[in-house]
Amino acid sequence: MIKKLISKLFTPRAARPILSVKRHAPLRVPQAKHGIDRRLVSRHAIKVCDVLHENGFEAYIVGGAVRDLIVGAQPKDFDVATNATPEQIQPLFRRARIIGRRFRLVHVVFGQEIIETSTFRASGSDEQTTDEHGRILRDNVFGTLEEDAARRDFTLNALYYDPATEIVIDYHDGVADLKKKTVSIIGDASKRYREDPVRMLRGMRFAAKLDFTIAPATLAPIREMAHLIENVPASRLFDEMLKMLTCGHALDCLRRLRAEGLHKGLLPLLDVVLEQPGGERFVKLALERTDVRVRSGKSVSPSFLFAALLWQQVNHRWQQYRADGEPAMPALGMAVDSVLDDQTEKLAIQRRFVSDMREIWFMQPRFERRQSKGAWRMLEQPRFRAACDFLQLRAAAGEVDSALAQWWMDLADASDAARAEMLEDLARQPRAAGEAAAPRKRRRRSGRSRQGGPAEGGPEGGTPVAG
Known part of the structure; x- marks a missing residue:
């Protein structure tokens, strides 16, 4: 009764949803079959569900957290879905704020953890605002649990876990797909991709991350609809690309994107990079090292990742500008600006x-x-360690001398006393063969009192470094 009353109060009659999939009774999967260990569930997510239950609302842990718990992975975060509206949710918690434009939801804050709490939404309606390609621009029509499940993109994300009963509610055979290691979209694939082209990228990421296959009907339209990625706001593409690169299976993601032509909307320079001598090796090394760090629980710098993906093109243009007679550092600045x-x-x-x-x-x-x-x-440079790691990557790819790269890494890892000793030893040694000489100092300006210092401008007396 409560669910029906809330649905009538908060979903306008004119905006009643038009479901894109067949409605049916859900499976209620017990703990013995789904295998979720309640001890691995965020206590804060359980708390949000408990508070909503106590106030007469439905509430479930939903989406990626349920998926990961079933397959034995550690969820990155926990989301809650409920039939309470954002305005009803917010007063129930001491630290909660309503956010979002396209999707209004509530962030319930517990120290460093945020539990994203959203209201059940309808899967589709005549009131939705779309662009000329069918992409949904605004969607704030509240619905029921069944409608919310139909609105979600893939069956493995349409699972609702009740921590009180430890039952998973499954409308679209998501648990079965997880057991079969299959990524299947809910409803008609072409229509769902038109509604949100990012779903094509998400499907690739889930398949790579979980080592799943993509169902034939889910995969079939992607190649011919890949161009729709160009209609997605650049900020959303960046967010999705970052998720792909930090999922621990970035190399597999990239291979899948290229196979279906989806990478052209994300990294248009990638084909050019991979066709250049050493380009494929460099990108592969960068992504392999990133994957190892992610899987071992270490942090990954987005700056380093994108610097690695775009470096081959920067380096290629840099050498072109130098061949045309530009000095080294101005040429690098021109190459960087051009690629970016x-x-x-x-x-x-x-x-x-x-x-x-x-x-x-x-x-x-x-x-x-x-x-x-x-x-x-x-x-003293803030990004010295990252730049030094980047130098190691270049050495592994054969771009620079490995002995030079190792010397800088040893310097980075050494104590101040050891660094001073290393640099004193270096000063006593003759310059290594092939090592770049310091740039010739400019004529000293009149009145300059400092003796032996670098010329004004750039580092070590060279041309000022752009950026």
Whole structure:
């Protein structure tokens, strides 16, 4: 009765949903069959469900957390779905705020953990705002649990776990698909992709992350509909791309994207990069190392990832500009600007990441000049360690001398006393064969009192570094 009353109160008659899939009674899967260990469920997510239950509402842990718990993976976060509206949810918790435009929901905050709590939504309605391609622009029509399940993208994400009874409610055979290791979309694939083209990317990510196959009917329309990715806002594409690169299976994701032609809307330079000498090896090394870090529970820098993916194109254009007679550092600046201008048309890389990427790239030529004063300045740079790791990646790909890369890594790992000793030893040694010489100092300006210091402008007296 409560569910029907709330549905009537908060879902306008004119906006009643038009379901895109056949309605049927859900399976109620007991703990013995789904295998979720309640001890692994966030106590804060359970608390949100308990509070909503106590106030007469339905509430379930939903989506990716349920999926991951069933397959034995550790969920990154926990979401709750309920028939309470955002305005009804917010007063029930001490720290809760309503967010969102396209989808209004509530963030319930418990220290460092946020439980995203959303109201059941209808799967489709005449009131939805769409663009000319069918992509949903605004969708705030509240619905029932059954309608909410129909609205979700894949069967493995349409699972609702009740922590009180430990039962999983399953409208679309999601538990069976998890057991079969299959990614299946809910409803007609073509229609669902038109509603939100990002679903094509999500399907690829789930398949790669879980080592699942994509159901034939789910996979079939993707290649011919891949161009719809171009209609998605760049900020959403960036968020999805970042999820792919940090899911622990980035290399497999990239292979799947290329196989279906989806990468052209994300990394339009990727084909060019992979066709260049050493390009494929470099990207593969970068993604393999990223995957190892993610799987071992270590953090990953988005700046480093995108710097690695775009470096081959930056390096290629840098060498072209140098061949045309441009000095080294101005040529690098031109190459960086050119590549970033091309890339940001498709992928809205955030400014803070772009700034870090530029620092990582601009420090690479400076590693070739091992001088005491210059090395100390390098060590003071905020992105020195990231740039040093990037140098190791270049050495592994055969771009730079591995001995040079190892020297800088040893310097990075050493104590201040050990660093001073390393640099003193370096000063006593003759310059290694092939090592870049320091740039010639400019004529000293009149009145300059400092003796032996670098010329004004860039590092070690060279041309000022852009960025």
